[in-house]
Amino acid sequence: MSQISMSATVQPTLVPARPAAAAPSGVETIIKPKQGWIGVDWAELVSHRELLAFLVWRDVKVKYKQAIFGSAWAIVVPLVQVLIYSGIGILAGFSTRTNGDAPYTVWMYAGLLPWLFISAAISSGGLSLINNQTLLSKIYMPRLFIPAAMIGSSFVDMLMSGLVFCGTMAFFILKSNFHWWPNWHIVFVPFLTLLLIITAMGTAFLLSALTVMFRDLRFIIPFITQLGIWLTAVAFPQTIFVFKHADGTVTDYRPWLALNPFAGIIQAFRWAITGEPLQVLQLTSSIIFGVVLFIFGAFYFKRVERRFADIA
Amino acid sequence: MSQAAISIENISKAYKIGLETKHDSFKSVALDFLKNPRKRFQSRFGDAEEDAEDTYWALKDVSFEVNRGEVVGLIGRNGAGKSTLLKVLSRIVEPTSGRAVMRGRVSSLLEVGTGFHPELTGRENIYLNGAILGMKRDEIKRKFDQIVEFSEVGKFLDTQVKRYSSGMYVRLAFSVAAHLDPEIMIVDEVLAVGDQAFQQKCLGKMGDVMRQGRTIVFVSHSMDNIAALCNTVIHMKKGRPSPKLTMEEGVRSYLDEASASDNLPLDQKPRTQAVKHDPIFYRLATRTEAGESVTVPVGGSVTFDVSMRGFSDVPGNLTLGIGLSNVRGQRVALFHSEYHQGKTFRGADDMTLSCIVPNLPLAPGSYSIDLVLADGFNMIERVERAGALEVLFTDYFGTGKLPTGKQSNLILPCSFSN
Numbered sequence: 001m002s003q004i005s006m007s008a009t010v011q012p013t014l015v016p017a018r019p020a021a022a023a024p025s026g027v028e029t030i031i032k033p034k035q036g037w038i039g040v041d042w043a044e045l046v047s048h049r050e051l052l053a054f055l056v057w058r059d060v061k062v063k064y065k066q067a068i069f070g071s072a073w074a075i076v077v078p079l080v081q082v083l084i085y086s087g088i089g090i091l092a093g094f095s096t097r098t099n100g101d102a103p104y105t106v107w108m109y110a111g112l113l114p115w116l117f118i119s120a121a122i123s124s125g126g127l128s129l130i131n132n133q134t135l136l137s138k139i140y141m142p143r144l145f146i147p148a149a150m151i152g153s154s155f156v157d158m159l160m161s162g163l164v165f166c167g168t169m170a171f172f173i174l175k176s177n178f179h180w181w182p183n184w185h186i187v188f189v190p191f192l193t194l195l196l197i198i199t200a201m202g203t204a205f206l207l208s209a210l211t212v213m214f215r216d217l218r219f220i221i222p223f224i225t226q227l228g229i230w231l232t233a234v235a236f237p238q239t240i241f242v243f244k245h246a247d248g249t250v251t252d253y254r255p256w257l258a259l260n261p262f263a264g265i266i267q268a269f270r271w272a273i274t275g276e277p278l279q280v281l282q283l284t285s286s287i288i289f290g291v292v293l294f295i296f297g298a299f300y301f302k303r304v305e306r307r308f309a310d311i312a
Numbered sequence: 313m314s315q316a317a318i319s320i321e322n323i324s325k326a327y328k329i330g331l332e333t334k335h336d337s338f339k340s341v342a343l344d345f346l347k348n349p350r351k352r353f354q355s356r357f358g359d360a361e362e363d364a365e366d367t368y369w370a371l372k373d374v375s376f377e378v379n380r381g382e383v384v385g386l387i388g389r390n391g392a393g394k395s396t397l398l399k400v401l402s403r404i405v406e407p408t409s410g411r412a413v414m415r416g417r418v419s420s421l422l423e424v425g426t427g428f429h430p431e432l433t434g435r436e437n438i439y440l441n442g443a444i445l446g447m448k449r450d451e452i453k454r455k456f457d458q459i460v461e462f463s464e465v466g467k468f469l470d471t472q473v474k475r476y477s478s479g480m481y482v483r484l485a486f487s488v489a490a491h492l493d494p495e496i497m498i499v500d501e502v503l504a505v506g507d508q509a510f511q512q513k514c515l516g517k518m519g520d521v522m523r524q525g526r527t528i529v530f531v532s533h534s535m536d537n538i539a540a541l542c543n544t545v546i547h548m549k550k551g552r553p554s555p556k557l558t559m560e561e562g563v564r565s566y567l568d569e570a571s572a573s574d575n576l577p578l579d580q581k582p583r584t585q586a587v588k589h590d591p592i593f594y595r596l597a598t599r600t601e602a603g604e605s606v607t608v609p610v611g612g613s614v615t616f617d618v619s620m621r622g623f624s625d626v627p628g629n630l631t632l633g634i635g636l637s638n639v640r641g642q643r644v645a646l647f648h649s650e651y652h653q654g655k656t657f658r659g660a661d662d663m664t665l666s667c668i669v670p671n672l673p674l675a676p677g678s679y680s681i682d683l684v685l686a687d688g689f690n691m692i693e694r695v696e697r698a699g700a701l702e703v704l705f706t707d708y709f710g711t712g713k714l715p716t717g718k719q720s721n722l723i724l725p726c727s728f729s730n
Contacts, residue, residue, distance in 0.1 A: 027415075027416055027417050027418075027495075028413060028414070028415050028416075029403070029413070029414040029418060030411065030412070030413050030414075031323075031400065031401070031403060031406075031407065031411065031412040031413070031414070032407065032410065032411040032412070033406060033407055033408060033409055033410075050443060050448060050449050051443045051444065054439065054440050054443040054444075054449075055440075055443075057440075058429060058432065058436075058440050061431075061432060061436065062429055062431045062432065065431045065432070065472075134423065134426050134427065135426065135427055135444070136404075137404065138404070138422045138423040138426045139402070139404065139420065139422065139423075139426045139427070139444060139445070140402050140403040140404050140420065141444060141446075306405075306406045309399065309404045309405045310327065310405060
C-alpha cells in the first residue's frame with residue numbers, strides 16, 4: 001500500500017559494520033538510503049552523551065548570561081507566579097475548594113512547578129530545531145539531542161525551583177507548628193518526575209519535528225501554552241468541575257480531564273504533596289499517553305529527520 | 313576487500329524543486345490534500361515522492377574511490393553538486409539512492425564555527441564546538457592549550473565571542489576544527505576566511521594533516537588552494553563527477569567549462585541565490601570611451617552598466633559589487649557601491665546602475681566580471697562570469713613594455729633612481 005511513497009525514501013543507515021582491516025580505528029560507516037520507519041539508534045545516543053550534556057549546559061548558560069540576577073530568575077519567576085495565582089485563588093475563593101489541609105500556596109506550587117516545565121517543553125522544545133538550523137544543515141549529530149537539550153535545561157530550572165519549593169514547604173511546616181506535613185505520597189515524586197520528563201520529551205520531539213515541516217506551528221505554539229494553563233487546571237482546583245445541583249445531585253466532569261494528558265500529571269503531583277484524592281483515570285491516561293507520545297515522537301522525528309537538512 | 317578510505321557507489325540525490333525554499337504551511341497542505349488526498353497525504357507525512365517533472369538531480373550516479381592518504385579536490389561551478397556530495401558524505405543529507413562506505417573516523421567541516429554561541433566566551437565555545445564536531449571532553453581538555461595557541465586569541469579567551477572581531481572569531485573556530493583527529497576529513501571552502509596570514513597558517517595545518525597520511529576531500533573555488541593541497545582533482549559537472557584528474561588537467565577542465573557558459577545571455581547564466589528567486593541580473597554592458605566594448609586598454613576608463621529587475625520584493629539596504637577575476641580565477645579587483653561610495657539602494661522592478669572606473673590599471677589579459685547583489689553580508693544573488701573584459705596592451709609607460717599578467721596583476725607607476 002505505501003510502497004509507492006517509500007520508493008523515494010532518503011535515509012542513510014549507519015551500520016557500524018564488523019571491524020574493517022583497512023581502517024586503523026576500525027570504524028566503518030555505510031551511507032545508503034533506508035526505507036520506512038527507522039528505529040532510534042540508542043547506541044549512538046549513548047556514545048554521544050557528552051554532547052547532550054554540553055548542549056544542556058549551553059542552554060542554561062546562555063539563558064541567564066545577560067541577566068543581572070542571572071540564574072536567580074529560574075527561582076524568582078515561578079515564585080512570583082505562585083504568589084500571583086495563589087493571590088487570585090484566595091480572592092476568587094478557589095482556595096477553599098481544594099481537598100486536604102495543605103496551605104493553598106503549597107498546593108499551587110505543587111502543580112505550577114511541573115506545569116512550567118511542560119510549558120517550557122512545548123514552547124522552547126517545539127522551537128528548538130528551527131532555532132538551531134545550522135546544527136541541522138552544517139554538521140551531523142544526533143539531532144534528537146537538540147530538543148532533548150531544551151528539556152534538559154528546563155529540567156535544571158525545575159530542580160532549582162524545586163529547592164525553593166522545599167524551602168516553602170519547610171516554612172509552612174514551621175508556621176503550622178509542625179501540624180502540617182507533606183503527604184507521605186511524596187515518595188512517588190521521583191516516579192512522577194520521570195513520567196513528566198518522558199511526556200515532555202515526547203512532546204518536544206513531536207512538536208519540534210512538526211515545526212520544521214509546518215512553520216505555522218511557530219505561531220500556534222504560544223497559544224497552546226496559554227490555553228493549557230486553563231485546560232490543565234493548573235491555576236485552580238479541579239473541584240470547580242464538580243457541580244452540585246439544587247436537588248442535591250452531583251455532576252462530576254473531572255473524568256473529562258483525562259482527555260488532556262497533562263492534567264493527570266499535574267493532579268498527581270498535587271496528590272503526592274498534599275494528599276488530595278488521586279484521579280486514577282487521569283493518571284492512567286497520562287501514563288499511557290506519555291509513553292506513547294515518547295515512542296511515537298521519537299519515531300516520527302527519525303522519520304522526518306531525513307528531510308530536515310533539505311528544508312531547514 | 314577494498315582498501316580505499318572512501319568508496320562511493322552510484323550515489324544520487326534528488327531534490328524536489330522548491331523544496332528548500334518553500335516551507336510547508338497548513339494552508340498549502342490543506343489545498344494539496346483537497347486536490348489529491350491519498351498521494352499528498354503520503355508525501356507530506358511520509359516520504360518525498362519521485363516525480364520526474366519537478367525533481368532536480370543534484371547528484372547523479374556518482375561513483376569513485378578515495379585511497380587512504382589521498383587528498384582529493386572537488387572543483388566545479390556553483391550547483392555542480394560539490395557541496396551536496398560533501399553533505400551526503402558527512403551524513404547531513406541522505407542520498408536518494410546508492411551507497412558510500414567511509415572507512416575510518418570522519419570529521420566534516422562545512423562551516424567554520426558551527427554551534428558557536430555569541431553569548432558564550434571563547435573558552436566555553438571551544439568546549440561546545442569541540443563537542444559538536446565530535447570530540448570527547450577529555451580530548452578537548454588535552455588539546456585546549458594547542459587550540460588556544462593556534463588561534464592567537466589567548467588574551468580574549470574569557471571574553472564573549474560576540475565582542476570578537478570577525479577575524480578572531482574565525483581563527484578560534486578554525487583552530488578547534490583543525491585539532492580534530494580524524495582519519496577522513498571533509499572540508500568545504502572554509503579556508504577562504506580570515507586574513508592572508510591566517511589563511512597561510514590554515515593551509516599549513518591542512519598540509520600537516522595531509523602529511524600524517526589522512527584522507528581529505530576538499531571543495532574549493534580557489535585554484536591556488538587546490539594546487540597547494542591536492543594530489544587528485546575531480547571536476548563535478550551537473551551532478552556528475554569527472555574521472556580523477558591530475559592537478560593540471562583539473563584546473564584546465566574547470567577553466568574550459570567556465571568559459572563555455574560565457575555565450576549565454578546574462579539572464580540565463582547560472583547563478584547562486586540565497587533564496588530562490590527569478591534571475592535579477594539580466595544585462596551587463598561595458599562601455600569605454602569608444603562606446604560599448606569588451607576591450608579596454610591598460611589604464612583606460614571603463615563603465616559597467618548593470619541592469620537588474622523584478623526584485624522589489626527583496627528587503628534591505630542593497631549593495632552591488634562588481635568583481636574582476638583573472639584567468640586563474642583569482643579576484644583582482646572589486647568595485648562596490650557601499651565600500652566605494654557608501655551607496656545602498658532598495659529593491660526595484662527595473663533599475664540600471666552604472667559604475668564608472670576612471671582608470672583600470674590591470675595587466676593585459678582576459679578578466680571575467682562577477683556580479684554580487686547583497687544586503688550587508690547576506691548575498692542575495694551572485695553571478696560568476698557574468699561578462700568578460702579583455703585588457704589590451706598599450707604603451708602605458710612609453711617604454712614599449714609592460715609586465716605580463718603572470719608577472720603582475722597590477723600595472724602601477726613607479727620611478728627608479730640611485
